[in-house]
Amino acid sequence: MSWIKNSIIYFIIGIILGLIFINQSFILIILTQIIIFTIAAMGLNILTGYAGQVSIGNAAFMSIGAYTSAILSMKLGFPIYTTILISGIFASIFGLIIGFPSLRMKGFYLAIATMAFGVVIEQLISVMPYFGAHDGIRSIPKISSSEFYSYLTVLFVFSISLIILKNIVEGPSGIKWKMVRDQEIVAISFGTNTSLSKLSAFMISAFFSGIAGALYAHCVGYIRASDFGLSRSLDLLAMIMIGGLASLDESLAGAIIIIGLRFFFSRGFGPWLSVIIGLLLIFFTLFFPQGISWGLITVYHKYLQRPYIAIIKYFQRRKIMDGKFIEVDGLKIFYVEKGEGEAILYIHGNTGSSRWWKKVMDIPNHKVYAVDLPNFGRSSHMNTAEIDDYSNILKKIIDKLALISPIIVGHSLGGAIVISFISKFPNVPKAVVLVDSSSVTGLKTPEEHYPIIEMYKTSRDLMYKALSAIAPELKDYGYLNELTDDAMLMAPFSYTAHPRSLEKFNCKGKFTNFTKPVLIMWGKKDIIITKDMVEETKNEFPNSYLVEFDNIGHSIMVEDPELFKDQLLKFINEKVK
Amino acid sequence: MLVRILQSIIFGLFSGSLYGIIGLGLSLIYRTTGVMNFAHGNSGMIGVFVGWTILALTKNLFLSIFLGLIFGAILGIFMDKILMKKVKGLSHSSMLIITLGVLLIFEGIALIIWGTQPLLFKDIFSFPPKLIYLPQKLNPNNFPLIIPTNDFANFLVAVSLSILIILFSRLTKPGLALIARSEDEIGAKVVGINVNFADSLAWALGISTAVFAGFLVAPKTTVNPIMLVNFQLYGFTAAVFGGFSSFIGAFAGGLILGVLEKIVILVLDQLFTKLGISTINSVDLQLSIILLIIIITLIIKPTGIFGAKFKGKV
Incomplete structure (x- = not known):
């Protein structure tokens, strides 16, 4: 129902604009024209954007609508509101007529045919004396003598059209159009009647273009065949290109630019207009x-957001933190430690840092370490981002910190690093905890996600949204902001390198002799790791325990730190000791 | 009556040869690069304007035609290198919309530089028209058959140009590269053909043929920004007739189209006289007739009369 809300918003904004300019009839005329052409552009977008049938003759439907309405109201004395509707229907009959041949044509050939159709209609009208030949029809009755009421009527028609069209394109017909557009043969094999689909697109497109034409006739009061020639069709095409193909109300932006330019250039800059519209089309x-x-x-x-991110990075890296650096392999590794006792080592996941463990650092009777892996947070960057290399570095970190049989906790990508680590050094840890970890066979990120992952580098907004999606129960937004700032510190190349490395990751079958206890935690609201993956990991380790949480997402230690600590202690007390 | 029919055929062949050259250029570009150039007529128009300017400066007709053609070739290469390389992988509609954008830009540029005033262009050939009287038996009213010699010369030039292009594409190495490129892009690359060069060559040749056609029609239409817009539509029709798949087809399509158009006008003329309709001039319907022919051809055979069948692809 959001489209009804949208239309009402447009209507209200329109009324407010109308009231502001109620005494400047020139501006009201421009606004009226913009809305009329938006209706026509929405019609064209159904045909070209949704159904993929490129038409460069859609202004002809406007022409048919305009002439029908003008003649019905002038010569036969019909009331204007009925003639507008009738002209829409009449235009859609023409849509059907031109639609039939189009069933046999594709791409360029269809474009030529529609262009031909547009020119034929223009020519035929301008030779018929009944239609006023080249001079056109003058003094067509107006919707109202007041520009404001004409404007309101047009605005109303626009809002209703938007509701109807949105309803259609979101429904089954819209889906069929898109199928016909993208893969016609596949659409047929799915049982879509492509002919019916294309014909309906032509008819609906013609209907709304016809209505727009009729409104034009009754708002301007004067029509000529050449008002709806090839250049008008190209204007409509430019409008939907500017607004975006397969969108409806966005064409408003296109109409504002094109119609606005027309009025702006009406005094002496005419030729520049076509250059500008041409450049806009190409651009x-x-x-x-x-x-x-x-x-x-x-x-x-x-x-x-680039300058903002550069500033964040600069300050974030230099912020004085409650932690220390060690040097491993020439890399500076940042870590935080807390408490006294046996060692627990926390390994964060992708886009993570030691700060993700901030709220779970106080485990009684244990000395807790949380590191920033290289490429993350405050540690130095290295030139690889392979899980294998991370696990080798992890070994060196453990040696450097002189941890003796620590409990290693890995989250997400960190889980995969820990799995890789214990496949090589099974005797180092005392126990292992995998928190919403990638499974032992890695994680396949759909190829379509990579362009978006690429964008995280340059958009803190997107990163914030991504993090709030993987930690759905985290309500402490200050903390979420801190995590986002930390995430931006990642080495730029590693944003896509990490999921690529996870795709290749596979440690299946290496743990048949690994008898140390393994705890697997999994939140049921996790949108990345599925139940199947968790089961797969669990089955891989002989001595493993799975705990599931109902109301937790991908990151229990930030979403519910107390629950995490309870579970961890329970595991240590019952299984490890 | 026979004289009128013969007359229509002669006029039809003369104008058809012009449609044929434009269709040839269009199909040359389309076959080789896969781009339907909706800016074809306007590119030719710009070339003619350049030629007109040179003519006004130097008073040398042949130099100006030569430089106009060179300009057309450069313009074609420019369009290929600047615009078309970028859209190569994009959809048909993107390429189409870009050429429509170019159409608008050229129209605007011509208006800005040369204005709306129609400019006169010299006839390339100026001979008096020739009258032929058929034998009395066939021609009871003794009407002469008019052969406009200028148009006849134009016709001969157009025919020889198209034959040259066809020979070029069959007998020379760059021409064969064009054909190979149009058959199969990857295959052409495999056998060592420079595909980018072939594309540029197609554009250069295509646009200069459009300029050439522009020079031939310029004495009649005058030099103005919309001089070739209708001719472009005729060219499309000719190429549609030819199925965009053979150069000979496109030129032959143009000739057929020219004759058909004149015959239809003749028939309509007779019809209107019989029905007593005097308000509509059948010549005004000329373009509509041609466009209806396009639509009907496309309905009957969507890939053109001489065209190959399109096989679907998922």
């Missing part, structure tokens, strides 16, 4: 193929 096709709003969001995530 948006090359650089913002998904449209302006998508483009702006991408720019925001890729570029605009």
Whole structure:
């Protein structure tokens, strides 16, 4: 129902704008035209954006709508509101007529045919004396003598159209259109009637273009065939390219730019207009193929946050922290320690740092260590991000810190590092805890996620959202912000290198003789690790225990530190000692 | 009546040869690079404007035509290197929209530089038209058959140009590279053909043929920003007839189209006279007829009359 809300918001904003400019009829006329062309552009977007049938003759449907409505109201005396509806229906009949041949054509050929259709309609109308030939039709009755009421009517029609169209494209027809657009043969094999699908797209597209044309006739009061020529069709195409293909209300942005430019350039800069519209078409096709709003969001995530992130990194790295550095292999490794007693070593996951363990550092009778692995947090960066290398470094860290049979706790990617570690040095730990760890056979990240992971580097916003998704029960937003800032300290190349390394990771079958106790913790709200993966890991270790938590996501130690400590102590007391 | 039919066929062949050259250029580019160039007519128009400017400066017709053609070739290479390389992997609709953008840009540039005033261009050939009288038996009213010699010369030039291009593509190494590239891009690469060079060559040749056609029509249409817009549509139709798959097909398609168009006008003329309709001039319907022919051709055979069958692909 969000689209109904959207339409109501548009309607209200529209009314407010109308009231602001109620006395400037020139601005009201521009606003009216913008909305009329948005309706036509939404119609074109159904055909070109959703159903993938490129049309460069859609202005002809506007023309048909405009002439039908003008003639019905002037010569036959129909009331305007009925003629607008009738002209929509009449245009959609033409949509059906031009739709039929299109069933046999694809791509460029369809474009040529629709272009031909547009020019034929323009020519035929301008030779018919009944339609006023080249001079067009003048003094068409207006919707209202007041510009404001005309504007309100158009706005109302726009809001209703938006609701109807959103409803259609979110429903089964919309899905079928997209299938026909992307993979026609696959659509057929799924039982889609592609002909029916294309025809319905043509008819709906023509219907809304026709209504837009009729509104145009009754708002401007004067129409000519050349008002709806090839350049109008190209305007419509530019509008949907600017707004983005397969979107509806976004075409409003395109209409504002194109119609706004038309009015802006109406005084003496005419030729520049077509150059600018042409450049816009090329620019948006090359650089913002998904449209302006998508483009702006991408720019925001890729570029605009860069200076802010650089500042965060600078200060975050130099912030005085309650920890120490050791040197391993020429790398400076940051770690935090707390308490006295037997050793527990915490290994954080991807995008993590020692700070993830901040709230679980006080385990009675134990000396707790939390490290920042190289490439993470305050430790130095190295030139590899393979799990195998991390586990070798881990061994050197343990030697350097002189830990004697520590309990090693690994979270997520850290879990995989710990698994890799015990496959090589099974005698070092006393026990192992895997917290929402990747399974022994690694974790496959879908290929489509990589461009988004790539964007985490340059967008703190996205990183924040990602972290709040993997720690759904963490309500301490200050803490979440700290974790996000730490995450931004990761070596840039490792953002994608970690999931790549996890894809290759496989330690299956190496633990048949590993008899030390293994505790596996898993939150049921975890969106990364599934129950199957946890079971797989559990079955791999002969002496393993699985605990599940109902109301916990991917990161129990930040979501519910007390529960984590309880479970850890219980495990140490019952199984390890 | 026979004279009128013969006359229509002659006029049809003359105008059809121009449609044929434009169709040839379009199909040359489309076959080789896979781009349907909607800016074809306007690229030719820009070339003609350049030629006109040179003519105004030097008063040398042949130099200006030569430089105009060179300009067209450079423009083609420019479009290939700057725009088309970027969209090579993108969808058909992206390529199409980019060429539509180029169409608008060229139109605007022509208006900005040369203005809306139509400019006159010299006839390349200027001979008096020739009249032929058929034998009395066939021609009771003794109407002459008019052969406009200028158009006839244009026709001969157009035919020889297309034959040259066809020979070029069959007999020379760069021409064969073009054909190989259009058959199979990867295969062409494997046998050591420089695909980028072939693409640029296709664009250069294609646009200069458009400029050439522009020079041939310029004396009639005058030099103006929309001089080749309709011719581009004719060219599309010709190429659609030819199925975009053979150069000979595109040129032959143009000739057929020209004759068909004139015959249809003749028939309509007779029809309107019989029905007593005097308000509609059948010549105004010329473009519509051609476009209806496109639509009908595409309905009957979506890949053109001489075209190969398209096989679907998942």
